[in-house]
Amino acid sequence: MDREQKTTLVKELVEELKDAEAIFAVDYRGISVPQAAELRSGLRDADARFRVVKNRLTLRAADEAGTESLKEYLEGPTALAFVKGDAALAAKTLFRLGSEWELLAYKGGLMDGEALDPDSFQAIARLPGREQLNAQFAGIVASPITGLVRGLGSMVQGLALQLGQIAEQGLVSGEPPQEEAPKAESDPDPEPSASPEETSEEAAPEGESAEPAQPAQTGEGDQDLGEEPAADESPGGTEDAGEGDEQTSEDSDDEKEEGS
Numbered sequence: 001m002d003r004e005q006k007t008t009l010v011k012e013l014v015e016e017l018k019d020a021e022a023i024f025a026v027d028y029r030g031i032s033v034p035q036a037a038e039l040r041s042g043l044r045d046a047d048a049r050f051r052v053v054k055n056r057l058t059l060r061a062a063d064e065a066g067t068e069s070l071k072e073y074l075e076g077p078t079a080l081a082f083v084k085g086d087a088a089l090a091a092k093t094l095f096r097l098g099s100e101w102e103l104l105a106y107k108g109g110l111m112d113g114e115a116l117d118p119d120s121f122q123a124i125a126r127l128p129g130r131e132q133l134n135a136q137f138a139g140i141v142a143s144p145i146t147g148l149v150r151g152l153g154s155m156v157q158g159l160a161l162q163l164g165q166i167a168e169q170g171l172v173s174g175e176p177p178q179e180e181a182p183k184a185e186s187d188p189d190p191e192p193s194a195s196p197e198e199t200s201e202e203a204a205p206e207g208e209s210a211e212p213a214q215p216a217q218t219g220e221g222d223q224d225l226g227e228e229p230a231a232d233e234s235p236g237g238t239e240d241a242g243e244g245d246e247q248t249s250e251d252s253d254d255e256k257e258e259g260s
Contacts, residue, residue, distance in 0.1 A: 006057060013053065013061030022087035023070065024094060024109040024121065028052055028079040031103050039104075042093040047085025052077075069115055073107040087111060088127045095125035 001009075017023065031039070040050050055074040062070045083090040098104030109116045111124075 009053070010057055010061050010064070013058060014065045016049070016051075016082045017061055017065035017067050017070075020082040020084055022083040022090065022109065022111040022116070023067070024081040024083070024091065024116075025070065025073040025078050025107040026081070026094060026098070027077055027103075027105040027107060029077045029103075031101070035097075035101060035103070039093070039097055042097065043081060043083075043090055046083060046087070046089035046093065048081050048083040048090040050079060050081050052079040067110060069110060070108075073109070078107065088124050091121055091125040092127075095122060 028036075036050070043050050055078060058074050058078070058080070059071055062068055062074075081090060081094060094104055094106070098106070106118050106121050108118070109121065111120075116124075
């Protein structure tokens with residue numbers, strides 16, 4: 001590599017160091033070409049780039065970019081992951097593949113301009129990715145809003161019910177409340193008809209008790225004084241009288257004979 005190529009490479013490193021939100025330095029010894037390709041593919045999802053460069057050129061770029069704290073990690077075979085997107089997803093990819101392959105030992109790095117030690121790197125690697133965090137954050141923010149909307153909805157519904165009841169009473173429209181029609185009273189039971197005795201008692205003047213009328217008897221004792229019994233107009237009336245006279249004369253003759 002000639003001097004011009006080295007100069008161009010240093011300028012690229014300077015730009016990447018300045019634009020990166022996080023920089024992870026790892027030991028790439030023992031990594032194969034297929035493994036390196038898999039690692040680059042995984043980091044691409046986090047908008048990160050994995051580069052292996054000479055430490056001498058990286059030291060020059062670190063001085064120009066103002067990231068001098070990286071210089072202490074630039075010893076031995078060192079590769080840099082420049083993260084512009086999801087730093088947690090990039091750290092997760094490096095940590096997962098390095099654990100599987102038992103490679104990619106983390107040396108150190110920077111995040112938001114601050115030094116990032118191995119313990120902090122592992123803590124970040126165990127965090128959910130940015131998309132998952134955004135979804136969780138959206139759920140947390142939406143939860144009270146959803147509760148507020150439900151509460152307002154129930155309040156509006158209750159208010160509508162109350163206004164409906166008030167409107168039925170005529171307090172909103174100005175019309176008098178509609179009174180319910182009185183229920184038709186059932187006719188009283190008819191009084192029992194008065195008995196003949198009660199009727200006669202009511203007809204009688206005050207102070208006198210009304211006696212029930214007794215049927216007229218046809219006997220002779222019930223006839224009025226001074227009235228003569230009606231003559232028997234039957235044809236056999238005279239004959240009965242003659243027979244009675246004859247019995248009387250015969251009885252007198254019998255009494256004379258007994259006396260003599």
